[in-house]
Amino acid sequence: MTPQAIQNTTGTVFNIQKYSVHDGPGIRTVVFLKGCPLSCHWCSNPESQSFAPQLAYNANKCITLSQCVRCGEICTAGAITRGEDDTVAIDWEACTKCLACTGACPAGALITYGTTETVADVIDQVEKDASFYARSGGGLTLGGGEPLAQPTFALALLKESKRRYIKTAMETCGHVDREALLTACRSLNMLMFDIKCMDTSRHKAFTGVGNETILANLTAVVEAFPKLPIRVRTPVIPGFNDTPEEIQAIVDFLKRLPVEYELLPYHRLGSQKYTSIGRDYPLGDISLDNDKFLALREISKQIGIAKK
Amino acid sequence: MSCCVSPHEQRLLDKIEGKEDIYRASHPRVFKILETFDGMRPIIDVERAQYFTESMKETEGEMLCLRWAKALKHIAENITVYIDEDNLICGRGGVKGRYGLLYPELDGDFLGVAIEDLPNRTESPFSISEADARIVVEDIAPYWKGKTYHEALNAAFPKEVHKLSYDDPEGLNSRFIVNETSSFRSSIQWVHDYEKILKRGFGGIKKEAQEKLDALDPLSPIDNVEKKPFLDAIVIVCDAIITWARRHAVLARHEAETCTDAVRKAELLKMADVCERVPEHPARTFHEAVQSQWFTQMFSRIEQKTGTIVSNGRMDQYLYPYYKAEIEAGTLNDDEALELLECLWVGMAQFIDLYVSPTGGAFNEGYAHWEAVTIGGQTPEGRDATNELTYLFMKSKREFPLHYPDLAARIHSRSPERYLAEVAETIKDGSGFPKLINDEEVVPLYVSKGATFEEAYDYAVSGCTEARMPNRDTYTSGGAYINFVAAFEMVLNNGKMLKHGDEELGVKTGDPREFKTWEEFWDAYEKQHTLFLKTAFHQQYVINNLRARHFAQPMGSAMHDLCMKHCLDLHTPQIPEGINMGYFEHMGLGTLVDSLAAVKKLVFEEKKLTMDEVIGACTCNFEGKEDVRQLLMTAPCYGNDDAYADDIACKVDSLNVLFGQKYAKELGMHNDIRYVPFTSHVPFGKVVGATPNGRYAWTALSDGSSASHGADKTGPTSVLLSNYNSKNYGHRDRAARMLNLKFTPKCLEGEEGTDKMIAFIRTFCDLKLWHVQFNVINKSTLIAAQKDPEKYRSLIVRIAGYSAYFVDLSPDLQNDLIARTEHEAM
Ligand code: SF4
């Protein structure tokens, strides 16, 4: 592809987060791409799962129907109804996802998750913080969703970053096309790779897919790019993989690979977002015991450095 | 798993639980002293004003500088001297505990009202005894009636200038439109050449003055009429401070006689020896150096109202030789050195800057202190200047978190990694220290204004964010604070303001509903803006000519090379070879830019609102117009590295820069744009109605060069970049810019957090921004402290170039701090 073609490639982005300091080295900008092949029950970015732009509604921001009826006037599907405290309630069944209301809402209560952007626009945004990357060793991190679920766009973003000498990292769930993954690694300075569970049937039950592709992909990357820094991460989810046996199994798998390993504690910060897109939070009201997590982290320390 | 509170917050929580402070055991002396005044309401001490007035009555008609010196001598001979229990350093200007002094020569016309008002004021209250109140009302105030600087200024302002300056004919209350600050205090951000005193002593300066006197041409009119009284004043003022110091020696010896505690007795005898030696003679030991510095500093506070902004200068540089020699000789260790410095800090903490005018009080909430200690930076030769003492100052800040003195860390492109790491760790401690000042901006700028590289490299931080070159700067007047958000409001209302109804205040720029284009709107804004600039410069012209007739500072002059060389008092408007660096202040940059951007975008470009709707919504304070408010708030805002808003900010800045470039010459000074509001963005906000950036009527404006509250949505890197984007680097007519950032402790957690903070600071340096300061605190802590002030009495927060006890602040300012955007790492 010519540089021009790369810059004109488009894809769907649902957020660009600057001053990110927990996703790779240095001060970074995370570009979140929309769409994911998995549907993990604990997902903290449920708005990232579907590929198409999507409606979200936050009642806290609605300034009430008595002050503003813009959305009601514009919606032809009758999906805007009166909810609690005079704010809007969306009838998700009736909503046709036309997104007309999000353009009309002055308060940011109705918004669209996901916009179509060109590579040039996205990387222009990312490049703005270049002086911070230079000093901190930071750069671009692609996240999602699953970045490689939009392979052409993701690869173009990485290529364009390289062309502008911006360091790159990527977070992946691993359930992606092998070729795309290996191509991406050529433009990466670091890869963050999730391994969630070694038992494929449990994996399928909680994420919607088995783990065979994922494990094979990690092995393939390590073989093809022995020098690429890889940080494997496991989100520790109560009732899914929060036992010593589960973590030990992953550790055993990783032992022969030159990777870092990190456990991420479960949090329910995303649960609000489910409501905003008209879904129920699949995990309900669970929480992770801190002592339990610390014990699991001890196990994880058999592999490389785990931060925190 | 994760840190949620800063060390400073943790210590507060410990205190609430009744646990002992973790550093108390290693700093017993100063903790004990601190407990005697922590959180206490300050007392007004009238002795300084009383003796000053007595002497001034006797010397009418003589040269002002000489009168001032005689008054200081009279004070030095008569004012009560104190030796504080447990303290190793002595010298105070008033009663034990937290105290403030009166300076009737400045704004004594407020005194009558103030004495009744001060105890009940919301912002920074003071107490006074009935007997002292009577002295003020009966003996002091009457003499000064008709003689104060403030009255003269009020009378001297032309009518159009007065109208935008004061609310009332007497000029007691500011209009907070174009606000003069020259009557708040006798000097602007200043720094004395303490090194000179440590090396030569006031005895040495006295000798120099005497030699000069002897060399005068006995027939020359200038030598006899101008120079002789000046030099006489220098001799007298040197004698005054020496007398005052010796009285401390006598008292210490006297107290030693009756002291039954052998340890304290030895301390008192040592103090007596030190006070006999300094500041008359050069210091020989670290203790003598610290005591000499403190006598000098304290006596300069007695000399004139310094507004607590006479800074400590580059302490890690001028104290270093004494420290190093004693460490090498084994006569001093780090703990002892720290203890002496901390004895100085508690002395500073007890001197409170008393603003008698209500305007002054509102400007400087929380008993503002700015006696910045400068650390780090470069040597006059441009090499890195950090040394072991630099690190000791930071250690003191972390372990003994008193909010005085302010700590200012100079940053340059080759600042060592250890220095930046300790700076980052100290910031993470959470009490707001140190603030950072950038050599890469200050040094070239000062060279362009006429300094040599050596002088520019040797600058000291002073005031909230200023930089001074002790023997080259000669300018002393505070500048105008200009409320440009009021100028914006005048565009919406054809030259009027909501608060002042039908009064014609600004330019009649026409009904904005008739404006067809953004350019028309901008033209109207520029006209109002220019009127304010013109008013500010006219004020300054009057002020510059008036001040030398009301103020003199023989002691400050004694320490200044140029004053001694030319035999001129430091308040002289023009001193040969001096660089006059004044400023004027831009209030509410963020509020203004966001409002301009909202009008440009929503009215002229997207046409989603009419001008009539915008004006209507602002006039009714958005009541029933929340939808309009929300729409307006969709416009781009300053602080997000968004060119739409930042270009407007740059254009606004260039109006200021270009005006200064053209007209400052006529004032005989650099009159440069500055963005440093202290706490005044709160009172300035109180005169402006609702604004199209969604700000409600009468609430705070944005502060300094920071973004409006909550408007910076894309994180701290964007805040820095917006600041960068809005500067006119091609022109030298700019001064300090203050930038506040608030982080949660979580996002700076651990070693990784420190590393990222270092990188952040290095980038700040690369961007050539002037200043940045951090609050590392959880919002929940601030809210808890507001609800339960008793428990959170020792919570220190960074406000505006200085830190203060949170509970000392007015509710308005507390809310303002809570509302500042908190940066969380995602
Ligand atoms: S997205 Fe749904 S709610 Fe919104 S206008 Fe379309 S149909 Fe109505």
Ligand code: SF4
């Ligand atoms: S347009 Fe937005 S603010 Fe207005 S009623 Fe609908 S959701 Fe609420």
